[in-house]
Amino acid sequence: MTTQKHRRTELIPNYFILTILALFSILPILLLIFNSVKPQEEFGINALGFPNQIRWENFLDAWILGKYAEIFLNTIKLVSGTLLVCLFLSGLAGFSLARLKPKGGNLFLIYLLVGISIPAQMFILPLFLMWKVAGLMNTHMGLIIIYSGLNAPFATFLIRSYMIQLPEELFDSAKIDGASTLQSFFKIAVPLSWPVFLTTALVVGLAVWNEFLFALTFIQDESAKPISTILFAFQSRFENNWGLVSASAVMMVAPVAILFMLFQKKFIAGLTSGATKG
Amino acid sequence: MNIVSNKNSVAWFFILPAFLIHLVVVATPSILSLALCLTDWNGFGKINFIGFENFNELFDDRVFKKAIVHNIIWTVIFLTIPIALSLTCAYLLTGIRRGQLIFRLVFFFPYMLASIISCQIWKYIFHPLHGIGVWLSNNGIELFEKSPFAVKDISLYAVALVDGWHFWGFLVVIYITGMYQVDHSMYEAADLEGATKFQKFRFITLPMIRPIFIFTLMIIIIWSIPTFDYIYILTQGGPAYSSEVLATHLYSQAFDRFNVGYSSAIGTLMFFYVLIIVSIFGLLQKIGWEI
Numbered sequence: 231m232t233t234q235k236h237r238r239t240e241l242i243p244n245y246f247i248l249t250i251l252a253l254f255s256i257l258p259i260l261l262l263i264f265n266s267v268k269p270q271e272e273f274g275i276n277a278l279g280f281p282n283q284i285r286w287e288n289f290l291d292a293w294i295l296g297k298y299a300e301i302f303l304n305t306i307k308l309v310s311g312t313l314l315v316c317l318f319l320s321g322l323a324g325f326s327l328a329r330l331k332p333k334g335g336n337l338f339l340i341y342l343l344v345g346i347s348i349p350a351q352m353f354i355l356p357l358f359l360m361w362k363v364a365g366l367m368n369t370h371m372g373l374i375i376i377y378s379g380l381n382a383p384f385a386t387f388l389i390r391s392y393m394i395q396l397p398e399e400l401f402d403s404a405k406i407d408g409a410s411t412l413q414s415f416f417k418i419a420v421p422l423s424w425p426v427f428l429t430t431a432l433v434v435g436l437a438v439w440n441e442f443l444f445a446l447t448f449i450q451d452e453s454a455k456p457i458s459t460i461l462f463a464f465q466s467r468f469e470n471n472w473g474l475v476s477a478s479a480v481m482m483v484a485p486v487a488i489l490f491m492l493f494q495k496k497f498i499a500g501l502t503s504g505a506t507k508g
Numbered sequence: 509m510n511i512v513s514n515k516n517s518v519a520w521f522f523i524l525p526a527f528l529i530h531l532v533v534v535a536t537p538s539i540l541s542l543a544l545c546l547t548d549w550n551g552f553g554k555i556n557f558i559g560f561e562n563f564n565e566l567f568d569d570r571v572f573k574k575a576i577v578h579n580i581i582w583t584v585i586f587l588t589i590p591i592a593l594s595l596t597c598a599y600l601l602t603g604i605r606r607g608q609l610i611f612r613l614v615f616f617f618p619y620m621l622a623s624i625i626s627c628q629i630w631k632y633i634f635h636p637l638h639g640i641g642v643w644l645s646n647n648g649i650e651l652f653e654k655s656p657f658a659v660k661d662i663s664l665y666a667v668a669l670v671d672g673w674h675f676w677g678f679l680v681v682i683y684i685t686g687m688y689q690v691d692h693s694m695y696e697a698a699d700l701e702g703a704t705k706f707q708k709f710r711f712i713t714l715p716m717i718r719p720i721f722i723f724t725l726m727i728i729i730i731w732s733i734p735t736f737d738y739i740y741i742l743t744q745g746g747p748a749y750s751s752e753v754l755a756t757h758l759y760s761q762a763f764d765r766f767n768v769g770y771s772s773a774i775g776t777l778m779f780f781y782v783l784i785i786v787s788i789f790g791l792l793q794k795i796g797w798e799i
Contacts, residue, residue, distance in 0.1 A: 332519030356537035379533025
């Protein structure tokens with residue numbers, strides 16, 4: 231009993247420091263949310279506090295002035311296109327490396343490792359020139375190909391490390407039943423590995439949703455821009471209209487926040503997978 | 509024999525699409541970059557081979573030298589402050605039960621935000637008319653009259669603060685995963701011997717999470733070199749190049765001035781730097797460092 235009590239008072243400094251650090255993380259985000267529903271005239275007198283008057287119309291204004299329906303559609307196209315291409319290609323490659331174990335497969339893994347560590351700045355300009363020649367500039371297809379290529383190594387690693395643990399007997403019995411390799415990929419490996427596909431989809435989807443550098447470089451046509459670079463343009467176009475800019479930002483964060491609440495464990499496991507699995 | 513080689517080619521056939529797309533998007537332009545860094549191409553005219561002239565020029569480039577210094581400062585900042593903060597935080601978190609999950613989510617959430625969002629939030633916080641500068645001066649503290657992003661002496665540090673704010677929760681979660689793998693009986697044994705909290709941290713926790721700790725050092729060293737988003741969005745390298753880093757310098761050489769050869773030379777240097785760092789860590793692992 232006394233030790234229990236002792237432990238509890240001992241923990242007060244822990245909680246105190248942790249709370250201060252948590253406030254450092256969360257207060258700026260709260261401020262963004264406050265600002266998103268603040269009427270313009272309040273920014274002069276109540277810049278940092280909770281709004282005295284809540285103005286939901288900021289969202290409507292941003293939606294209309296920023297043509298958000300279009301921008302969201304652009305972004306969703308990029309995310310879903312990348313997920314489709316990247317997960318399919320990486321699923322095939324991960325499956326092959328984990329289950330079929332071809333000769334020289336390790337060489338490909340090393341290739342991917344080197345590929346992951348090449349900084350984007352190394353190849354962005356030649357890629358830009360290549361895309362210009364190929365007529366892929368300002369197209370969503372062009373950016374989907376880039377995002378799929380950029381994320382393929384990570385996705386392949388993740389999927390491979392999951393499929394490698396699947397029991398061999400399942401594949402053996404499918405082989406006896408006369409299933410082709412492609413059939414055993416679609417009918418056995420993919421259904422059994424859905425958790426890793428979900429994790430990969432969340433991490434890659436988030437990366438595409440948030441991506442800035444390639445979107446900035448490869449899509450200059452205003453009407454094709456995704457949300458991250460549109461927000462960048464917004465910040466100078468509506469520079470002092472903080473309500474509008476903040477509402478736009480909240481609209482960009484909201485889907486991420488909702489998915490994070492639903493799949494926190496998968497997000498965290500996926501995003502830290504490099505570190506915790508070695 | 510035939511069956512084996514057939515099986516092998518099926519396996520490679522499965523790998524091929526992923527390989528091809530990566531080859532087109534990353535490998536081919538990287539190799540082009542390696543070749544172009546030895547030329548004076550401007551994207552349109554004739555391509556002239558000029559050897560290592562671009563590299564010679566780089567070492568006379570005042571902005572390039574500044575950028576390197578800034579990248580080093582950036583690396584040092586991220587190797588110290590976020591690591592110290594997140595180690596402390598993770599260690600404190602392992603000590604508590606109640607509310608632990610909530611804390612973890614709160615620390616991690618900023619890592620999910622897009623760079624453009626974090627930048628916008630902090631631009632407002634440091635805004636000379638609205639932000640904490642005004643609030644502080646109303647309370648008699650004249651700290652930020654101008655936005656720190658616009659002050660030469662501190663712009664780089666202000667941007668690092670924003671990126672650090674976004675990043676450090678990621679480290680917390682990585683470290684706490686490692687700390688959970690530490691056998692609890694070791695702490696109990698240390699308790700019996702009357703060890704202080706700091707001693708337990710120094711002599712049990714830290715050695716036990718060493719592989720993860722070294723991994724985080726490596727990714728910070730690697731990620732600090734191509735850092736781009738935060739600086740480009742907040743300061744564009746300014747004012748007066750005071751926050752210019754290699755990536756932003758390269759970007760303006762590439763896309764404002766179309767100095768293909770010159771910017772490829774910067775990119776190539778960045779690549780070799782990363783390659784050297786990865787090899788060093790790989791080598792350390794080979795000679796028996798537990799990484």
